[in-house]
Structures are given as C-alpha cells and as structure tokens.
Amino acid sequence: MDHLDAFLTLSPIEKEELTKRASLKKYKRRQFLLSEGEVCQNYAFVSKGCFKTYKVDEAGKEHNIMFAVENQWAADIGSFHSEKPSALYIEAVEPSEVLLLHKKDMIYFYTHFYSFNRTFRVMVEDNFVDLQNRLIQMISTTAEERYFDFVKRFPDLDNRLSNAQIASYIGITPEFLSRIRNGLANRP
Amino acid sequence: MDHLDAFLTLSPIEKEELTKRASLKKYKRRQFLLSEGEVCQNYAFVSKGCFKTYKVDEAGKEHNIMFAVENQWAADIGSFHSEKPSALYIEAVEPSEVLLLHKKDMIYFYTHFYSFNRTFRVMVEDNFVDLQNRLIQMISTTAEERYFDFVKRFPDLDNRLSNAQIASYIGITPEFLSRIRNGLANRP
C-alpha cells in the first residue's frame, strides 16, 4: 500500500480504510484490465508494471491513448462515470500489479474524505489538459517532433516499450518511427 | 435566462439565485472572452452567437479546439480549475451574448445545489470523452472522413463557419478543405 503515498496524502485512518477496501490484483503480460463493451467499474492504481489504454478502429488497428506505469492510474474515466460500455481496452504491457478501487468504494471515499474528492477531480482535470495538448500537438507537429517530445517527457518509457507501442501512441507506423530513430538518413 | 433551461434543470429558487449572480455580457465579432496568459475565471454560457477556443502554436498558426454555440459552455476547464494561466484563446466568431458565471459563484452553487455539482462534473467528463474520440479520429482517419463526420455531427456549424475555421478544427488547410468540398475532383 506504500505506493499510494506517492500519489495521495492520507491520514492513518484514511489509509487503513483504503487498505481494507482496495484489492490487490496481478496481471500477466497481455491480460486485460478492461475490454471494449464492458463498463469500467474500477480505478486501478498501478503499483508495478505498465498498462496501455487503446482503441481499436474500424480497420482493426490499435491506437494507444495513454500508458500507466507505477504510481499512475488506469481507468476509462468516461465509462466509469457515465456507466456506459467502454470503447477502449486496457491491457498489461508487462507483468503488473494494481490496487483496484471499485466504484462503490470510490463513492464511499468521495463522501467521507474531502482530500480524496479533490485528488480525483484534479486528476480528471489534469488528464483533460493532457489530452487537449496532445490533440493540438497531433494537429500541429510532425512525427519527428512528436517522438522527440515523447522521449523528453517519458525517457523511461522509451526504453521500456516496443517501437510499435510508441508509434501507436504518437500516431505513426512502426516503420516510420524506426526511420526517425535512425536519423531519417535512410528515408526512402 | 430561459436559455439555461435547455441545459440545467433548475428549481425556481435555484433559477432565481442563478439570475442574481450570473452577469450577461455581449461580445462583438473578434472580441476575446479569454486570452492566452490569463487565468480563466468564468464559465460562459452562450445564449447567442458562437465562440471558438483555439491555441496558437509556435509557428503562429491557430488550431481550433472547440466551438461553443447557443446553449453550450465556453471555458478553459484546465485553467479554471487549476487557476493557472491559460494557453488558449476564446474568441467570438459572431456577435454574441453570454451569461458569465464567476468562479466564486460556481463554488457557491457547487456547495448549495447538488444538481449543479453533478451537471458540471458530467459536462467535464463528456468533454473529456469527446476529446478522446477526436484524438483517435485525428490519428486514424483521413481529412475527408473527418470533414464528413464534422458535417454529420454539426450540420449547422458547417453553414455558419468559414472554411478556415472548420479546416482548423479538423486539422487541415483551408485549401485542402475546399478541394474536399468540391469532391476532390480538382486534386492537384
């Protein structure tokens, strides 16, 4: 439970409550935390490993929307709050461990602890701003700029993820990412 | 104040309170509701006209993030909640009228009316989901698909906005939008 400290500042009582209610779960590589069509029932706090959230388009291609590593949250916020089926998949990229906070427990915490309320509201807002920036970046920059920005923002992920995962996140093909990495020297 | 009914379901008492606190303001075409660097202090409910929210990139180009017409809200949600300077502009595209709800009044309503709380939380979440879908669309579809989707989703806006505004929203040049509109027949 120590990992949560990195994210939430909790009193001993709050922490005890949280420990009682959250459930630890392990995921193998490729295992799903959420599949398209399901309603997202949990916020998952990643204590070990890495998850990717992605959408599969009509052509069957995967598009990574975000990654969640240690001390970050994974959830389909839209589906969670609206209680409508998700259009997204959340899948373990590595063997991982998460703390699952079920909706009913979230409501419990929301109503009992002000700090909890605020923490999660801020998280949604931050996510919102990130998304907005990413959209603008997608519109206004080249693949190369996006990749260099990715490396700058997530140096750890650059080593940790495959070419294909990163390419999907920045919206290009793995082949083209390979060329970018090799200095675009060998451009066709 | 009648316009608000379209969006919020309010009791007579709530409506009265809202009327007392919200301030009506008119904007000329090209006038700014918010400029880059300012902290967003208001949620603006558009009762007449249309606003565009956009970001100016390093190259000086404008990128429309969203439009807000009658019965919709305009605000930089990120800046409003974080109280940090905005990176966005919100500008009247037409002569417009809005109801301004200042942050302090929002807090008043949040604490006094449950429905208000919920309404705005849902709005942020809906905005979030829309953004997510737009990002995916931007990555996975062609300019032509995006334009046709835009027309389908906002048939009114297609007539109401200039080529350049729509092009900026779907992330292409006005010239290319013109070609799309004319059936791509006269492709270079």
Add this chain to the structure above:
DNA sequence: CGTCTATTTGAATGTACTCAAAAGCGGTGG
C-alpha cells in the same frame, strides 16, 4: 462600384504510408 476577405484552382513538394524483404535478437530445445 471598388475594396477587402474568402474561396478555388494549379503546380510542385513534402511527409508519412504500404508492402515486401532482409537483418537482428532473445529464448528454447536438441
């Protein structure tokens, strides 16, 4: 009617994609 802005069209160019094949790399089993 003239001026200003928005739209259309053309030609050349750039960015990124597709498809295909070759090379690299990590693990597993003989």
Add this chain to the structure above:
DNA sequence: CCACCGCTTTTGAGTACATTCAAATAGACG
C-alpha cells in the same frame, strides 16, 4: 553450445495524402 523459431526492427521502392505558394475568381459590404 548452437541452431532454429518467432518476433521486432531495419531498409528499400513506390505511392497516397495533404501542404505550400501563387494566382485567379468569387462574395460581401460599405
């Protein structure tokens, strides 16, 4: 220990989608 399998990355050639810049045309408004 190395040979082979499966997967990822690299490289090449051809192509598609969209851009830039420039010029021509069309609309809107005083």
